[in-house]
Amino acid sequence: MALTGTPFFILTIVLFVGSIALAMAQFRARNKGTAVRGGSRRRQSGGGGGGPLRAVGYLATILLCQFTAVTMVFVLVNNDNQLYDNWGDLLGTSNHVHSVPVPPKDAGLAGDAAAASGAPRQKQPLTFKPASSDAVPKDVQQTDLKGPLSGVEGEVLVWTPPQYNDPAYKDKTFPVVELLAGYPGSSSTWFGDMAASNQLSALMKSGQVTPFILVSPRVQLLNNADTGCADVPGKVNAETWLSRDVPQMVIDNFRADNTAAGWALAGFSAGAHCANRLAIGHPDRYRAAIAMSGYNDPTGEKASLTYQDPKLRVVDNPLYMLTHSQTPPNVGLWETGKKGDGYEDAEALKAAAKSPTSVTTFETTGSHVISTWKPLVVPAFEWLSTLIPAP
Numbered sequence: 001m002a003l004t005g006t007p008f009f010i011l012t013i014v015l016f017v018g019s020i021a022l023a024m025a026q027f028r029a030r031n032k033g034t035a036v037r038g039g040s041r042r043r044q045s046g047g048g049g050g051g052p053l054r055a056v057g058y059l060a061t062i063l064l065c066q067f068t069a070v071t072m073v074f075v076l077v078n079n080d081n082q083l084y085d086n087w088g089d090l091l092g093t094s095n096h097v098h099s100v101p102v103p104p105k106d107a108g109l110a111g112d113a114a115a116a117s118g119a120p121r122q123k124q125p126l127t128f129k130p131a132s133s134d135a136v137p138k139d140v141q142q143t144d145l146k147g148p149l150s151g152v153e154g155e156v157l158v159w160t161p162p163q164y165n166d167p168a169y170k171d172k173t174f175p176v177v178e179l180l181a182g183y184p185g186s187s188s189t190w191f192g193d194m195a196a197s198n199q200l201s202a203l204m205k206s207g208q209v210t211p212f213i214l215v216s217p218r219v220q221l222l223n224n225a226d227t228g229c230a231d232v233p234g235k236v237n238a239e240t241w242l243s244r245d246v247p248q249m250v251i252d253n254f255r256a257d258n259t260a261a262g263w264a265l266a267g268f269s270a271g272a273h274c275a276n277r278l279a280i281g282h283p284d285r286y287r288a289a290i291a292m293s294g295y296n297d298p299t300g301e302k303a304s305l306t307y308q309d310p311k312l313r314v315v316d317n318p319l320y321m322l323t324h325s326q327t328p329p330n331v332g333l334w335e336t337g338k339k340g341d342g343y344e345d346a347e348a349l350k351a352a353a354k355s356p357t358s359v360t361t362f363e364t365t366g367s368h369v370i371s372t373w374k375p376l377v378v379p380a381f382e383w384l385s386t387l388i389p390a391p
Helices: 006-040 051-081 087-091 108-112 196-206 238-253 270-281 310-315 318-323 343-352 370-387
Strands: 141-146 153-159 176-180 213-217 263-268 288-292 332-337 358-363
Touching: 006 051, 141 238, 153 238, 176 238, 176 270, 196 213, 196 370, 213 238, 238 270, 263 270, 263 370, 270 288, 270 318, 270 332, 288 370, 310 318, 318 343, 332 343, 332 370, 343 358, 358 370
Parallel strands: 176 213, 176 263, 263 288, 288 332, 332 358
Antiparallel strands: 141 153, 153 213
């Protein structure tokens, strides 16, 4: 049975109610036995037979009630926030890193679209199916990608805008936004609880928002560790997976823009940190980044590999990257956060930015939760539409 969705949640409710019923039945049986013994004025050794065993039974029932209650609440929270998409992610048994090769030289988004010889690159078509998560709209497609450069394998969810299948746009390519979840986080979150496609579809159709292809790749690649969206030798090529393998797959399989001017990133929490560092680090691949409640110093996520490595903690800080760039990157950043939760980091990026880098900050007041970020989707994409216009 799937971890997410209604069936398993209903099962947890049934088990919780059943455990309470069992406890009540034991309580009634105990009171009935006490009443009988009191009426006959008989005392039996062990308090009516099997005293120690009965005590163990009571304790087991109490623990069962607690376990089923915690499980029910966990499933409810997980369904609401889509922290873990499947049992493998929850139990740490899934493996998405099959090798850690040394990535070839990065020639930028347009450069990867051609072979090293200069001849047109052979496209790698993949098979797509409806997304597996019940929380995701049925017009979202899913595929399993084996990253040829990164050695990473994982699902990628793709949604195309209303204009994509319009005959008037049959010869047009579309801009793309990569959507990055936090840690722990699921590739389903942006289409599920964040409702990005549902919120933006009508606005795209009416021309208020640029018709972007929305792409949500797997970001949780290692068991019980956040990659920090970095290439860590011998451990994971997360940066190559997100900035090279995933974009190339989209370009190969969809009418997607193959220039940096048509690509952007959006993320929340740890995903916001990743969106900033990928955009700042790859202006030849991305034009903009949307960051909701992110952070600069990797210490913001102590489970990340970039925090645990002293060198990576310094160089993978978006603020450090921005201030140490030889040429200010031509990227636009849209930064939100609450005071004490990302706002100061956003302001630091704004203060450090030099033209053509632009930083727009927006202070929020909500907690570090989906319900704070979901209402920001529309204004963020309205801002993004001013940088990346419709095809």
